[in-house]
Amino acid sequence: AARRALVVALLALTHVAAADPAGWLAAVRDAAYARALAPAEAPAVEAAGLELERARNRTLPAVRASEQARLGWDGTAGIALDASLRIPVVAPDAEAAVRLAGARLRLALRSAAAARRGEVHAVLARAVAALAADARALALADLDRALTGAPTPAGASTPPAGAGAERTELDARLLADRLGAQRREADRLRRELAHELGLPEPAPAPGPLRPADLPPPYGSPVASLGSERCLAAADEVALARLAVRERRAATEARAGQAATRIELELGGGIDLAANAPANVRGRARLAVSVRLPPWSPTPGAAALRAGSDGLEQELTLAWPNLEPAPAPAAPDAADPVAAAERALLGSLAELRAQEQELLRRRELLAGALRASTSAARGATLADAYLRATVRLQLADVDQALALTRLDAVRACGALPP
Numbered sequence: 001a002a003r004r005a006l007v008v009a010l011l012a013l014t015h016v017a018a019a020d021p022a023g024w025l026a027a028v029r030d031a032a033y034a035r036a037l038a039p040a041e042a043p044a045v046e047a048a049g050l051e052l053e054r055a056r057n058r059t060l061p062a063v064r065a066s067e068q069a070r071l072g073w074d075g076t077a078g079i080a081l082d083a084s085l086r087i088p089v090v091a092p093d094a095e096a097a098v099r100l101a102g103a104r105l106r107l108a109l110r111s112a113a114a115a116r117r118g119e120v121h122a123v124l125a126r127a128v129a130a131l132a133a134d135a136r137a138l139a140l141a142d143l144d145r146a147l148t149g150a151p152t153p154a155g156a157s158t159p160p161a162g163a164g165a166e167r168t169e170l171d172a173r174l175l176a177d178r179l180g181a182q183r184r185e186a187d188r189l190r191r192e193l194a195h196e197l198g199l200p201e202p203a204p205a206p207g208p209l210r211p212a213d214l215p216p217p218y219g220s221p222v223a224s225l226g227s228e229r230c231l232a233a234a235d236e237v238a239l240a241r242l243a244v245r246e247r248r249a250a251t252e253a254r255a256g257q258a259a260t261r262i263e264l265e266l267g268g269g270i271d272l273a274a275n276a277p278a279n280v281r282g283r284a285r286l287a288v289s290v291r292l293p294p295w296s297p298t299p300g301a302a303a304l305r306a307g308s309d310g311l312e313q314e315l316t317l318a319w320p321n322l323e324p325a326p327a328p329a330a331p332d333a334a335d336p337v338a339a340a341e342r343a344l345l346g347s348l349a350e351l352r353a354q355e356q357e358l359l360r361r362r363e364l365l366a367g368a369l370r371a372s373t374s375a376a377r378g379a380t381l382a383d384a385y386l387r388a389t390v391r392l393q394l395a396d397v398d399q400a401l402a403l404t405r406l407d408a409v410r411a412c413g414a415l416p417p
Contacts, residue, residue: 031197032123036416048108052101058094084267096256100249107242114235121410132399133186139391140179146384172385222408233413240340261291358401
């Protein structure tokens with residue numbers, strides 16, 4: 001289903017990806033989302049799932065079968081078959097092992113999902129970097145045209161710098177020399193994303209994007225991410241909470257290993273002998289076994305069996321106790337969940353402040369750009385150089401703003417899967 005959704009999204013967006021930066025960003029986003037939602041191998045998840053399956057098997061009745069053949073020097077021969085069914089009656093160790101394996105599986109699943117969200121974030125960040133490189137290349141291309149006296153996109157022809165402006169012309173040429181590097185960077189990022197996500201390689205974007213034109217989650221304001229919602233979905237908080245549960249389950253599993261275990265056994269067998277008075281002999285048994293706690297002063301086991309031959313009782317004690325001692329209790333420490341929540345709220349507050357600062361800087365730069373392109377200006381190389389520097393700074397701010405918002409979206413767990 002995820003692959004089919006990806007194909008539909010690509011067919012719908014291919015015709016706009018080559019010319020529309022917003023459409024290309026949306027295509028990259030949809031492809032990254034589809035890849036994150038598609039099934040993928042996760043060794044840690046598979047190992048945790050296998051551990052849970054084996055732990056559950058310990059709570060089920062166990063079947064055991066055995067066969068023994070013998071041949072005597074006197075020519076006697078025989079074969080013995082035996083089968084038993086062991087049913088756990090009291091098995092705190094097995095139940096605790098199931099809880100521990102389940103906690104580890106949930107932790108592995110959330111860790112894998114967090115890693116895939118990190119991959120989506122990295123893809124979206126590279127898409128933003130590609131369009132920022134496009135915006136820088138467009139600004140430098142206009143400056144390069146101004147240096148050669150070619151018509152600018154606005155229709156004016158900027159003459160070369162005159163006497164007394166050598167320094168401005170030198171600075172402009174040094175800046176314009178970065179044009180090729182920016183174009184190569186943008187092309188490289190687009191090619192890498194196209195190859196990685198299976199997208200068609202688009203043509204260079206026709207112009208820079210304003211923050212208002214960015215599709216979500218690129219343009220989602222940090223302020224739109226509520227603190228309560230962020231705390232509920234954040235990977236860091238969820239992983240801290242799951243780690244606490246896993247440690248608690250591990251403690252319970254250690255305690256379960258020291259608890260008494262009681263099993264009921266139903267079994268029987270048959271002996272087939274050749275050259276013997278009784279060629280066929282059957283037997284049946286019903287047994288109850290108790291395993292004493294291995295951490296008790298004298299560990300051991302007790303069993304009572306009733307069968308066709310009569311009653312049988314067995315008691316085994318061991319001294320000294322060679323079993324490992326129970327693990328010491330972990331010292332009290334600060335609540336990791338509360339610490340993760342405080343760290344997340346602190347990061348979210350920093351991202352909000354950073355977003356406001358970037359918006360303020362963008363407003364100032366946009367005003368400076370409007371002033372430099374007014375009717376009273378724009379015909380000299382100095383004006384073209386000023387516009388280029390402002391547009392480069394504006395591209396940096398727009399990229400930083402989009403990355404800040406992407407960081408907030410990822411921190412709040414708002415990316416697939």
